[in-house]
Amino acid sequence: xxxxxxDAPPTxxxxxxxxxxxxxxxxxxxxxxxxxxxxxxxxDCDTISVxxxxxxxxxxxxxxxxxxxxxxxxxxxxxxxxxxVVDCKPDNFLVDIKAPTLAFxxxxxxxxxxxxxxxxxxxxxxxxxxxxxxxxxMNPELSCVDETGKASEFGQLKDGYMFETSxxxxxxxxxxxxxxxxxxxxxxxxxxxxxxxxxxxxVNASSPSTVILVSNAIMNSESxxxxxxxxxxxxxxxxxx
Amino acid sequence: xxxxxxxxxxxxxxxxxxxxxxxxxxxRVDGRRPFDYRDLTIKFGREQGLSEVQLGQTRVMSYVTSxxxxxxxxxxxxxxxxxxTEFSPMADPSFEAGRPGEFAVELGRVIDRGLRxxxxxxxxxxxxxxxxxxxxxxxxxxxxxxxxxxIDAANIAALVxxxxxxxxxxxxxxxxxxxxxxxxxxxxxxxPLIIHHLxxxxxxxxxxxxxxxVIDPTHKEEMVMGGKMTFTMNSNGDICAVQKAGxxxxxxxxxxxxxxxxxxxAADITSKIKHAVxxxxxxxxxxxxxxxxxxxxxxxxxxxxxxxxxxxxxxxEHLAYMPLDELENSNQGDALAVDTRTKHxxxxxxxxxxxxxxxxxxxxxxxxxxxxxxxxxxxxxxxFWCVLLGPKTFLLETEETTLLHAENSLG
Numbered sequence: 001x002x003x004x005x006x007d008a009p010p011t012x013x014x015x016x017x018x019x020x021x022x023x024x025x026x027x028x029x030x031x032x033x034x035x036x037x038x039x040x041x042x043x044d045c046d047t048i049s050v051x052x053x054x055x056x057x058x059x060x061x062x063x064x065x066x067x068x069x070x071x072x073x074x075x076x077x078x079x080x081x082x083x084x085v086v087d088c089k090p091d092n093f094l095v096d097i098k099a100p101t102l103a104f105x106x107x108x109x110x111x112x113x114x115x116x117x118x119x120x121x122x123x124x125x126x127x128x129x130x131x132x133x134x135x136x137x138m139n140p141e142l143s144c145v146d147e148t149g150k151a152s153e154f155g156q157l158k159d160g161y162m163f164e165t166s167x168x169x170x171x172x173x174x175x176x177x178x179x180x181x182x183x184x185x186x187x188x189x190x191x192x193x194x195x196x197x198x199x200x201x202x203v204n205a206s207s208p209s210t211v212i213l214v215s216n217a218i219m220n221s222e223s224x225x226x227x228x229x230x231x232x233x234x235x236x237x238x239x240x241x
Numbered sequence: 242x243x244x245x246x247x248x249x250x251x252x253x254x255x256x257x258x259x260x261x262x263x264x265x266x267x268x269r270v271d272g273r274r275p276f277d278y279r280d281l282t283i284k285f286g287r288e289q290g291l292s293e294v295q296l297g298q299t300r301v302m303s304y305v306t307s308x309x310x311x312x313x314x315x316x317x318x319x320x321x322x323x324x325x326t327e328f329s330p331m332a333d334p335s336f337e338a339g340r341p342g343e344f345a346v347e348l349g350r351v352i353d354r355g356l357r358x359x360x361x362x363x364x365x366x367x368x369x370x371x372x373x374x375x376x377x378x379x380x381x382x383x384x385x386x387x388x389x390x391x392i393d394a395a396n397i398a399a400l401v402x403x404x405x406x407x408x409x410x411x412x413x414x415x416x417x418x419x420x421x422x423x424x425x426x427x428x429x430x431x432x433p434l435i436i437h438h439l440x441x442x443x444x445x446x447x448x449x450x451x452x453x454x455v456i457d458p459t460h461k462e463e464m465v466m467g468g469k470m471t472f473t474m475n476s477n478g479d480i481c482a483v484q485k486a487g488x489x490x491x492x493x494x495x496x497x498x499x500x501x502x503x504x505x506x507a508a509d510i511t512s513k514i515k516h517a518v519x520x521x522x523x524x525x526x527x528x529x530x531x532x533x534x535x536x537x538x539x540x541x542x543x544x545x546x547x548x549x550x551x552x553x554x555x556x557x558e559h560l561a562y563m564p565l566d567e568l569e570n571s572n573q574g575d576a577l578a579v580d581t582r583t584k585h586x587x588x589x590x591x592x593x594x595x596x597x598x599x600x601x602x603x604x605x606x607x608x609x610x611x612x613x614x615x616x617x618x619x620x621x622x623x624x625f626w627c628v629l630l631g632p633k634t635f636l637l638e639t640e641e642t643t644l645l646h647a648e649n650s651l652g
Contacts, residue, residue, distance in 0.1 A: 124257070
């Protein structure tokens with residue numbers, strides 16, 4: 001850590017790359033000391049320091065977290081993810097969500113789920129699910145219903161094509177306003193997409209060539225800026241015609 | 242067990258169905274056509290005999306080493322070639338650390354067969370003393386990332402490493418003429434291996450009822466395919482080896498068609514490899530020439546170093562400044578970035594610095610002999626002077642700039 005960082009005003013590191021050991025905030029220098037910490041930050045007495053490398057984000061007024069891109073996923077409550085059914089047990093489905101351990105999906109965690117209407121999933125089924133429990137040393141728990149008990153969009157994804165990207169890219173795809181690559185593709189093509197925060201993306205469209213085009217465009221946009229993404233999609237479209 | 246279960250890479254039924262259905266209409270999930278090869282990148286290491294090949298997502302590293310051993314009894318005048326594979330779990334979670342798996346053995350065997358059975362390498366030239374000592378060539382293949390089609394990538398990596406490998410020259414000598422003398426790389430140019438042709442492996446994945454063939458399958462396609470066929474061919478169109486894995490039967494007409502495609506691809510890949518190796522070799526040769534000239538210059542100037550009285554005085558003066566010099570050296574890294582402190586220091590040493598800022602100064606007895614000779618012979622080599630003059634001159638130059646900064650800000 002160089003001298004510049006610690007002397008700087010607390011918010012100057014926002015949207016910049018931080019590495020473990022950087023001090024982000026000094027609480028003694030702040031008037032309002034109520035802040036909310038997210039992933040990758042830690043409180044050491046009066047300072048807030050960084051625990052993992054990534055970009056520091058701030059959601060006004062006081063939420064801070066470090067955003068980074070991984071090929072693995074650390075489960076977090078209320079994340080929507082794409083999971084693959086690995087095994088069916090009497091009480092739970094075992095689902096792979098790219099986490100360190102397999103996740104449990106209780107057989108009753110479906111809309112109107114009772115013992116009588118347990119859904120049948122074969123191994124390898126793709127599910128769009130929500131993480132409801134994520135504790136240390138416990139398998140994460142999933143659910144196919146939202147808070148109100150409705151199925152909303154959750155459940156099995158049929159047909160289409162699923163591919164794996166990094167968690168950073170999937171977060172970019174979900175960001176609002178709509179990610180440039182998705183917007184540019186949507187102007188000429190119609191497709192259906194489901195993005196899981198664990199870095200899995202599912203795409204479906206009426207013609208297979210559209211699915212291939214959309215999925216490759218998304219995979220290529222990992223390291224591109226918004227403008228570059230638009231140019232890339234335009235070039236792809238020209239080649240298609 | 243559960244940990245392992247969570248770490249294995251798996252595929253959804255959606256993907257399997259999609260890949261198969263799309264292949265029926267001659268499309269592939271990565272946008273290629275059935276007989277398109279992925280992009281091939283060949284890189285070299287600092288040492289000779291080290292290569293890294295990237296084929297799409299797949300990365301393979303290869304390293305060739307040699308050793309003098311006793312030959313096999315039935316082949317007293319031939320060297321040996323052995324191939325070792327290393328499948329790290331980092332490349333693919335399904336690879337187990339430790340004992341080589343079934344696929345690791347297959348990969349090594351296919352590459353070994355391609356090289357050996359086609360007698361691509363001249364093994365007899367590796368013999369030093371018949372029945373006593375021959376060169377044993379060892380090829381280590383490290384899978385760095387598994388993106389599918391490891392055989393082709395590993396085969397190319399092995400070939401590139403073998404092409405760039407140089408073994409030390411050795412002769413018999415000594416009092417009784419039986420002593421083995423290894424010549425240092427500086428004394429005698431190390432020798433390349435004699436490779437007659439390049440056997441290139443080209444893999445096809447078989448889908449459906451054995452009627453859909455696809456070249457260079459990706460990792461996902463390998464999970465879906467019914468079987469695969471590897472043709473090892475050279476640029477002349479000779480078939481060196483064929484390997485068929487998986488249960489699906491393939492019609493002979495399709496095999497003939499694949500052979501034609503494979504021979505075209507083999508010729509294409511051969512030219513790519515040769516091109517890359519040629520560039521590497523010329524670069525290496527020019528580097529060597531620089532190194533050699535430097536060496537000669539050093540030797541020449543060494544002979545006429547005579548410490549005159551004035552030079553001794555200079556040297557003493559120089560030594561007196563050494564601690565300061567080293568002090569400066571320690572904060573050299575941020576000399577330009579962090580101004581304030583360095584400014585102060587360089588002003589305090591102003592007199593000393595000014596005396597040394599112009600090129601190879603009189604305190605260096607070696608550079609005098611070199612400078613006039615080489616400055617004329619290497620007018621077009623950027624960065625050559627820094628090698629020649631060492632870091633000290635650089636240090637002084639940067640000092641000069643900081644000094645200028647300081648003077649500007651003061652003035």
